[in-house]
Amino acid sequence: MNEAKSSLLGLLPAELDTLVGEFGAPRYRADQVLHAAYRELAGGFEEMRLLPAGLRKELGERLTLSPAREVRRVVSDDGLTTKLLLEMPDGTLIETVLMEYPPSRAGGRRRSTVCVSTQAGCAMGCVFCATGQMGFERNLGAGEIVAQVVHLARLLRARGEHVTNVVFMGMGEPLANYAATMRAVRILTDPRAFGLGQRHVTISTVGVIRGIDRLAEEGLQVGLAISLHAPNDALRRRLVPTAGPHSVRELMAAAKRYFERTGRRVTFEYALIAGENDSDETARELVRLVRGSGAHVNLIPVNPTAGGFRRPSRQRVLAFERILREGGVNCTVRVEKGTEISAACGQLRTDAAAEVIGEGEVEVMEGAFARPSARAKRPLSPAPSQSR
Numbered sequence: 119m120n121e122a123k124s125s126l127l128g129l130l131p132a133e134l135d136t137l138v139g140e141f142g143a144p145r146y147r148a149d150q151v152l153h154a155a156y157r158e159l160a161g162g163f164e165e166m167r168l169l170p171a172g173l174r175k176e177l178g179e180r181l182t183l184s185p186a187r188e189v190r191r192v193v194s195d196d197g198l199t200t201k202l203l204l205e206m207p208d209g210t211l212i213e214t215v216l217m218e219y220p221p222s223r224a225g226g227r228r229r230s231t232v233c234v235s236t237q238a239g240c241a242m243g244c245v246f247c248a249t250g251q252m253g254f255e256r257n258l259g260a261g262e263i264v265a266q267v268v269h270l271a272r273l274l275r276a277r278g279e280h281v282t283n284v285v286f287m288g289m290g291e292p293l294a295n296y297a298a299t300m301r302a303v304r305i306l307t308d309p310r311a312f313g314l315g316q317r318h319v320t321i322s323t324v325g326v327i328r329g330i331d332r333l334a335e336e337g338l339q340v341g342l343a344i345s346l347h348a349p350n351d352a353l354r355r356r357l358v359p360t361a362g363p364h365s366v367r368e369l370m371a372a373a374k375r376y377f378e379r380t381g382r383r384v385t386f387e388y389a390l391i392a393g394e395n396d397s398d399e400t401a402r403e404l405v406r407l408v409r410g411s412g413a414h415v416n417l418i419p420v421n422p423t424a425g426g427f428r429r430p431s432r433q434r435v436l437a438f439e440r441i442l443r444e445g446g447v448n449c450t451v452r453v454e455k456g457t458e459i460s461a462a463c464g465q466l467r468t469d470a471a472a473e474v475i476g477e478g479e480v481e482v483m484e485g486a487f488a489r490p491s492a493r494a495k496r497p498l499s500p501a502p503s504q505s506r
């Protein structure tokens with residue numbers, strides 16, 4: 119793969135119009151390219167047989183259509199969750215997840231949701247998150263974000279299915295990579311490009327208030343999920359150290375502004391951690407904070423392997439949920455039985471963080487908080503199914 123080439127998947131349709139024009143071709147050729155890239159999911163320009171050979175060649179010299187290489191695939195036992203480790207042209211590794219919901223669980227229609235990463239690593243440092251503990255590597259470009267969706271769309275197409283939703287909840291803080299995230303959203307939702315409905319896109323943030331306010335002004339109808347995790351500042355700053363400058367109240371005010379500006383209900387993600395933020399008193403505090411805001415709370419029992427943090431018992435989770443419901447707060451619990459996998463911001467990182475260190479070999483970090491020195495080399499083989 120040529121690193122110097124930019125990705126077609128990172129171009130807005132209008133930019134492709136201009137590029138095709140520079141090659142002396144009419145605008146309808148750009149439509150043909152977009153159709154081939156996003157409807158037929160072509161893997162290369164040589165597959166675009168409708169285009170003149172000269173234009174195919176020129177495009178192929180300037181652009182790539184497959185900037186992500188699949189290094190590893192892990193499928194849950196029930197077949198509904200697929201995690202991919204993708205390698206970018208510079209060797210950067212990121213994780214992308216496909217979550218499938220059969221009609222019975224999705225209100226009458228099948229849902230195939232792709233969870234994309236927006237950064238390699240993350241600077242936010244949430245203490246229960248494997249990605250956060252790995253630190254920040256780099257921002258992803260829009261083409262690298264869109265490539266994750268296109269890669270899984272190709273995989274789904276082989277089964278006669280398609281991507282119905284995209285959530286920006288993988289590695290990284292989307293609003294800390296604002297320009298690339300917005301560009302990716304526009305490409306994914308442009309009818310001439312990937313063509314997903316804006317309401318089928320959700321952006322998750324740990325609470326970048328300036329980013330939330332900017333997003334509210336974009337004129338988009340995308341959903342917003344805020345990783346709250348605690349109803350007061352002291353607890354939140356312990357769990358999300360980078361939340362420091364922003365109080366929970368400021369976050370609530372930003373969520374309210376987003377709702378008022380877009381009409382879209384905000385979801386609060388709440389990772390339930392045994393002994394940390396799962397007490398009855400904390401639940402009541404959460405009720406006082408959220409009640410009346412119209413927001414929805416998503417309770418996510420945390421991954422039990424995350425560095426000493428434990429998932430609360432089923433009983434405790436249900437008790438917490440009951441207090442919220444009785445307090446008038448809309449909430450749901452992401453329950454995982456066996457191989458079901460939840461999708462909170464950054465929690466999609468597998469607890470076997472794999473790093474390619476040579477051909478046919480990966481370095482597997484067992485446990486979300488194992489230090490690099492504790493890593494053990496293993497032969498490349500499917501990772502055990504994750505259960506969160």
Ligand code: SF4
Pocket residue numbers: 240241242243244247248249250251288289290291324345463464465
């Ligand atoms: S939970 Fe999200 S924001 Fe927090 S460290 Fe993990 S990836 Fe970053």
